[in-house]
Amino acid sequence: xxxxxxxxxxxxxxxxxxxxxxxxxxxxxPAPGEGGVLVRTLVLSIxxxxxxxxxxTRSYAPAVEIxxxxxxxxxxxxxxxRDPALAPGDLVLAQTGWQDYATAPARxxxxxxxxxxxxxxxxHVLGMPGHTAYAxxxxxxxxxxxxxxxxxxxxxxxxxxxxxxxxIKGARAVGIAGGAEKCAHVTGTLGFDACIDRRAxxxxxxxxxxxxxxxxxxxxxxxxxxxxxxxxxxxxxxRVPLCGLVxxxxxxxxxxxxxxxxxxxxxxxxxxxxxxxxxDFAALxxxxxxEASVWVRDGxxxxxxxxxxxxxxxxxxxxGVLRGDNFGKALVRVAT
Amino acid sequence: xxxxxxxxxxxxxxxxxxxxxxxxxxxxxPAPGEGGVLVRTLVLSIxxxxxxxxxxTRSYAPAVEIxxxxxxxxxxxxxxxRDPALAPGDLVLAQTGWQDYATAPARxxxxxxxxxxxxxxxxHVLGMPGHTAYAxxxxxxxxxxxxxxxxxxxxxxxxxxxxxxxxIKGARAVGIAGGAEKCAHVTGTLGFDACIDRRAxxxxxxxxxxxxxxxxxxxxxxxxxxxxxxxxxxxxxxRVPLCGLVxxxxxxxxxxxxxxxxxxxxxxxxxxxxxxxxxDFAALxxxxxxEASVWVRDGxxxxxxxxxxxxxxxxxxxxGVLRGDNFGKALVRVAT
Numbered sequence: 154x155x156x157x158x159x160x161x162x163x164x165x166x167x168x169x170x171x172x173x174x175x176x177x178x179x180x181x182x183p184a185p186g187e188g189g190v191l192v193r194t195l196v197l198s199i200x201x202x203x204x205x206x207x208x209x210t211r212s213y214a215p216a217v218e219i220x221x222x223x224x225x226x227x228x229x230x231x232x233x234x235r236d237p238a239l240a241p242g243d244l245v246l247a248q249t250g251w252q253d254y255a256t257a258p259a260r261x262x263x264x265x266x267x268x269x270x271x272x273x274x275x276x277h278v279l280g281m282p283g284h285t286a287y288a289x290x291x292x293x294x295x296x297x298x299x300x301x302x303x304x305x306x307x308x309x310x311x312x313x314x315x316x317x318x319x320x321i322k323g324a325r326a327v328g329i330a331g332g333a334e335k336c337a338h339v340t341g342t343l344g345f346d347a348c349i350d351r352r353a354x355x356x357x358x359x360x361x362x363x364x365x366x367x368x369x370x371x372x373x374x375x376x377x378x379x380x381x382x383x384x385x386x387x388x389x390x391x392r393v394p395l396c397g398l399v400x401x402x403x404x405x406x407x408x409x410x411x412x413x414x415x416x417x418x419x420x421x422x423x424x425x426x427x428x429x430x431x432x433d434f435a436a437l438x439x440x441x442x443x444e445a446s447v448w449v450r451d452g453x454x455x456x457x458x459x460x461x462x463x464x465x466x467x468x469x470x471x472x473g474v475l476r477g478d479n480f481g482k483a484l485v486r487v488a489t
Numbered sequence: 490x491x492x493x494x495x496x497x498x499x500x501x502x503x504x505x506x507x508x509x510x511x512x513x514x515x516x517x518x519p520a521p522g523e524g525g526v527l528v529r530t531l532v533l534s535i536x537x538x539x540x541x542x543x544x545x546t547r548s549y550a551p552a553v554e555i556x557x558x559x560x561x562x563x564x565x566x567x568x569x570x571r572d573p574a575l576a577p578g579d580l581v582l583a584q585t586g587w588q589d590y591a592t593a594p595a596r597x598x599x600x601x602x603x604x605x606x607x608x609x610x611x612x613h614v615l616g617m618p619g620h621t622a623y624a625x626x627x628x629x630x631x632x633x634x635x636x637x638x639x640x641x642x643x644x645x646x647x648x649x650x651x652x653x654x655x656x657i658k659g660a661r662a663v664g665i666a667g668g669a670e671k672c673a674h675v676t677g678t679l680g681f682d683a684c685i686d687r688r689a690x691x692x693x694x695x696x697x698x699x700x701x702x703x704x705x706x707x708x709x710x711x712x713x714x715x716x717x718x719x720x721x722x723x724x725x726x727x728r729v730p731l732c733g734l735v736x737x738x739x740x741x742x743x744x745x746x747x748x749x750x751x752x753x754x755x756x757x758x759x760x761x762x763x764x765x766x767x768x769d770f771a772a773l774x775x776x777x778x779x780e781a782s783v784w785v786r787d788g789x790x791x792x793x794x795x796x797x798x799x800x801x802x803x804x805x806x807x808x809g810v811l812r813g814d815n816f817g818k819a820l821v822r823v824a825t
Binding site: 198199274284334384415422446480481487488 | 612613620646735773790805807816821
């Protein structure tokens with residue numbers, strides 16, 4: 154226990170991360186300070202978000218520096234403790250990074266029960282991926298019983314939890330996964346109502362057939378071709394929790410199609426885009442009229458009209474409105 | 490009062506509506522049925538949504554048929570009434586369409602006060618455009634005092650109400666308009682904090698300078714180049730009420746850039762897209778762990794792991810995760 158191996162970022166990848174983007178190093182095993190512990194990494198979690206950290210651009214979290222260890226979460230065992238809350242042999246959830254040993258303040262570690270469920274579940278179904286599925290589905294997706302929830306990477310840790318929680322809440326769950334074996338797992342073991350193989354040549358048609366009433370909630374974690382097939386199936390008032398875009402993480406932006414880059418901005422800045430038509434807020438009309446009438450009377454809400462004369466003017470007024478030629482509300486005086 | 494002139498849709502436009510897309514017709518003035526009224530159109534409102542109704546594709550509302558009168562709302566005067574609630578000479582808000590006369594059930598008409606404010610305000614600041622601004626800004630945008638609200642077409646009926654209501658609620662209002670005269674109106678008469686001319690060659694830089702802390706709410710009603718300049722300025726947790734995309738209404742879809750078509754789908758289907766990162770829901774973690782632990786114990790929430798052996802495997806496991814090769818949660822067993 155004197156040598157610590159660790160993977161550091163050797164260079165920033167272009168496209169798919171290659172072996173030469175990483176370098177393994179040996180360093181001395183560090184010693185914990187007062188209130189800290191030394192832990193041995195047992196099981197390291199590998200997650201899609203790590204690709205983003207390899208880029209120079211800061212997203213919602215800082216980039217990994219060149220020469221610094223790759224970040225990551227692990228189930229780890231306490232080897233040395235300088236805090237009474239933890240003892241050697243205890244299992245903890247720790248931000249070890251990609252290395253054999255790490256030190257951390259004891260108070261920042263979550264102690265794990267070694268027995269049931271297995272500690273590694275803290276890295277998925279009872280950890281960050283499960284939490285992601287639970288929060289995104291229930292707080293943003295808000296599926297009602299009987300609604301259709303679609304999720305891609307359905308055999309993965311986030312997708313599998315999304316579909317199962319959707320069913321627990323009474324919704325229909327349709328998964329998308331790569332290959333027949335994963336699809337069989339999704340419908341068999343996980344109990345989804347359907348699963349479509351994204352590699353099928355008629356993928357979009359199969360997805361449409363599996364969602365005969367359309368899609369109420371699409372939990373987005375992949376982007377790309379799957380998103381393209383989903384968009385035409387989204388029902389009015391559908392919700393799209395935008396959790397990840399893994400199919401795009403290796404892309405070098407931007408091409409002539411700016412959809413991918415825009416969706417990435419929505420994700421990393423946690424932006425809400427919500428289409429609406431005024432009739433959706435019909436119930437708000439009395440409140441609007443009451444408030445706005447007072448504001449108009451007080452001069453706090455001013456208005457301007459751009460009036461054309463004669464019914465014959467209507468077509469050219471419309472063409473002007475679409476060009477932005479009007480200065481104030483476009484009106485046609487038809488009679489007096 | 491025997492001839493009714495009306496504009497009908499002669500053919501569906503390609504791009505900007507042309508004169509030949511419309512045809513003026515003369516028909517007999519219709520007679521109202523029991524409970525109905527005959528109204529004379531006085532002031533007809535021309536609005537961007539009309540362009541969408543000229544397309545064959547059904548959006549949130551049905552298309553205007555070829556040969557049918559163009560739809561529209563007007564301030565109208567009752568000429569003949571077969572309902573005691575309205576008398577000849579009364580002013581009403583009516584869906585007359587683009588024509589001199591129309592009939593309607595009396596109960597579907599909003600009676601207007603002829604005096605103050607002017608009846609035509611029911612077509613803008615105290616009508617549908619004002620209601621649109623009020624609902625979209627306050628229900629979706631939800632600006633907090635001190636936040637920055639940006640709106641385009643700021644001299645128009647929706648944009649002018651958005652910015653003024655934003656200021657009434659204590660937010661900063663930055664408008665975008667076409668030309669110096671409109672901008673002067675927006676900052677002068679309407680009292681916005683700033684207004685940027687969208688035709689300025691350095692438009693994007695000027696917008697950024699007017700929003701030094703970024704944008705909290707972007708009320709989207711134009712799309713296109715304005716949206717492109719706004720996206721990089723959106724702050725984390727920004728809200729984008731997606732009300733209209735007038736710069737795109739004349740476009741013939743779709744080109745290689747699918748952003749415009751996708752935004753149009755979000756709008757017409759009133760879709761909510763909301764980016765999120767699990768740490769935004771840190772407060773939900775205890776509830777997640779409590780519920781999910783029970784579900785895992787009961788076998789209602791199942792999980793699967795895909796474990797690679799040895800720290801040296803980490804880079805190739807990450808590459809596989811990004812390709813979707815893993816089947817279950819990707820983990821690296823580093824030690825036992």
